[in-house]
Amino acid sequence: MSTVRGHDDVRLVVQAWLGSRLVIAAVAIWIALTEHRTLTEQLKGWDVQHYLDIAARGYANPDLIAFFPGWPMLIRLASSVPGTSAVLMGTLLALLASGFAAAALYRLAGAPAAIAWLLAPTAVFTVAPYTEAAFCAAAFWAWERAVAKHWTAAAVLAAVAMSMRVSGLFLIIALAVLALTQKGRPQVRMGRLARLVLPVAVLVGYLVYLRISLGSWTVWYETQAQGWSREFTWPWVAVQHTIEAAMPGGYADSMGWSMLFRFELVSVAIGVLVALIMLFRKRWAESVWVGSQVAAFSFSYWFMSVNRATLLWFPLWELIGNGLVKTTGRRKLPPWRITLNWVLAILALAVQAWWAWRFFTGQWAS
Numbered sequence: 001m002s003t004v005r006g007h008d009d010v011r012l013v014v015q016a017w018l019g020s021r022l023v024i025a026a027v028a029i030w031i032a033l034t035e036h037r038t039l040t041e042q043l044k045g046w047d048v049q050h051y052l053d054i055a056a057r058g059y060a061n062p063d064l065i066a067f068f069p070g071w072p073m074l075i076r077l078a079s080s081v082p083g084t085s086a087v088l089m090g091t092l093l094a095l096l097a098s099g100f101a102a103a104a105l106y107r108l109a110g111a112p113a114a115i116a117w118l119l120a121p122t123a124v125f126t127v128a129p130y131t132e133a134a135f136c137a138a139a140f141w142a143w144e145r146a147v148a149k150h151w152t153a154a155a156v157l158a159a160v161a162m163s164m165r166v167s168g169l170f171l172i173i174a175l176a177v178l179a180l181t182q183k184g185r186p187q188v189r190m191g192r193l194a195r196l197v198l199p200v201a202v203l204v205g206y207l208v209y210l211r212i213s214l215g216s217w218t219v220w221y222e223t224q225a226q227g228w229s230r231e232f233t234w235p236w237v238a239v240q241h242t243i244e245a246a247m248p249g250g251y252a253d254s255m256g257w258s259m260l261f262r263f264e265l266v267s268v269a270i271g272v273l274v275a276l277i278m279l280f281r282k283r284w285a286e287s288v289w290v291g292s293q294v295a296a297f298s299f300s301y302w303f304m305s306v307n308r309a310t311l312l313w314f315p316l317w318e319l320i321g322n323g324l325v326k327t328t329g330r331r332k333l334p335p336w337r338i339t340l341n342w343v344l345a346i347l348a349l350a351v352q353a354w355w356a357w358r359f360f361t362g363q364w365a366s
Contacts, residue, residue, distance in 0.1 A: 009110070009111035013102055013103075013106050013111050013115060013118070016114070016115040016118040016119065017102055017118050019349070020119055020349065020352060021095060021098070023352060023353050023356075024124055024353070024356045027360060028042050028043075028360050031360050031361060035361065037360070037362075040085070040087050040088075043087050043090075043091055043360075045128070045360070045362055046365075048087075050067055051072045051130075052075070052086050052087065054072035055072040055073070055075040055076040055086055056086070059213070062214060062223070063223060065210060065219065065220055066220065067165075068131075068162075068164055069163065070131075070134075070163025070164035071134055071163075074093060074134065075090045075093065078090070078092070078093055090129025091127065091128065091129055093129070093133075093134065094126060094127055094128065094129055094132075094133040095133070097126070097134040097136070097137040098123075098126040098133040098136075098137070100137040100141065101136035101137040101140050101141075102117060102118055104136075104137065104140030104141040104143070104144050105317060107144045108140065108143065108147065109318035109321060110318075110321060110322075111321075112320075112321025112322060113317045113318040113320070113322070114321070115321065115345075117314070119345060119348040119349060120310065120311055120348075120352070121351045121355050122307050122308040122310065122355055122366065123352050123355075124352070124355055124356040124359045124360075124365065125311065127356075131165045132311050132312070134164055135164045135167060135168075135312065136311060136312060138157045138158070138160040139157070139158070139161040139167075139168075140314055141157050142154045142158040142161060142171065143175070143178075145157060146175055146178055147178075149182070151179070151191070151192045152195055154195070155196055155197075156198065158171055158172060158175060158196065158199040159201070159202045161199070162199040162203055167309070167312055168202070168203065169203060170289060170292040170293050170296070171289070172196055172199050172203075173288060173292055174285050174286070174288045174292065175285070176193060177284050177285040178285035179193050179196065180192075181284050181285060206220075233299060233300060233301050233302075234299070235298040235299060238299065238302055238303060239298075239303075242261055242264060242265055243265070245257065245302055246259075256363055257364045260307065261302070263307050263366070264306045264307055267306040267307050267309070268297060268303050270310065270316065271290055271291075271293065271294035271316075272291075272294055274315055275287045277319065278290065278315050279291075289313070289315070290316070306366070307366035308366050324341050324344070325341075
């Protein structure tokens with residue numbers, strides 16, 4: 001639940017935000033000095049270029065309809081200021097949004113959860129102009145408002161999240177479960193559900209736009225399948241494909257992808273575990289939030305981009321944070337636990353720096 005916490009906790013979260021962003025920035029500067037890649041070149045990798053193309057020209061390239069319009073529209077609006085670049089403004093927006101997302105996690109689950117999220121291995125995607133930071137900011141605050149029973153605000157924030165990526169659909173479903181399981185009279189519960197019409201309308205609006213402009217209700221899914229290997233596949237076949245891609249010496253290994261596919265398998269396993277823990281604890285909505293995303297990834301050709309999707313799983317970071325500060329009744333952590341947490345934080349920053357290095361040098365980083 002949302003609670004008011006001490007100034008020391010706020011300071012720790014701010015320090016974690018600043019420290020983790022500085023580590024990623026240091027990696028970018030090092031690459032710029034040693035490999036002569038400009039910061040713009042580093043930040044425009046992979047899907048960022050697609051977002052920038054949509055921001056500049058809309059859906060002139062029909063293949064890009066796989067990307068929802070909310071984030072490109074935000075970049076376009078921010079970069080309309082004279083003398084600014086879309087890459088720079090997108091990065092600034094991501095940095096700010098990562099702070100808002102951490103603040104929401106702090107409200108939801110305390111400082112340890114927010115710090116764990118800020119130290120996540122794939123945090124580079126909350127600095128580069130990807131959707132992760134902005135989506136998490138909107139989705140986490142939507143959840144926080146819903147938990148606090150401010151459902152109108154939750155619906156507005158969920159609508160913002162829905163405009164940015166398809167994960168908004170799973171947010172709507174999970175919020176619907178929360179609306180039905182939260183205490184209240186039946187008519188009150190129905191009122192909560194009714195507010196979720198707003199984010200649903202955003203999704204329907206995009207589908208209607210695609211139907212009018214491209215003549216198909218299923219063109220988004222077809223584009224995902226053709227361009228990003230998201231076609232329907234049975235989960236056991238998806239596991240087989242992912243294992244094959246993760247094997248040393250395989251075709252993915254020649255592109256430097258195999259290690260990341262091994263991490264994808266781990267991320268899926270973690271997602272299943274978190275969903276089951278939430279289910280065991282009767283936190284039905286959180287279980288649906290994580291479980292529905294894992295299920296969606298499991299029906300693709302292989303597990304891809306799950307590593308960065310873990311950033312969306314706030315119950316995961318709550319579990320990690322609580323595990324790091326569990327005191328078994330003691331008011332303060334013993335010195336050895338504090339030392340261990342510092343060691344883990346340093347290791348987390350090292351992994352985070354490595355992941356940022358992969359992304360900034362143009363390698364596959366999930």
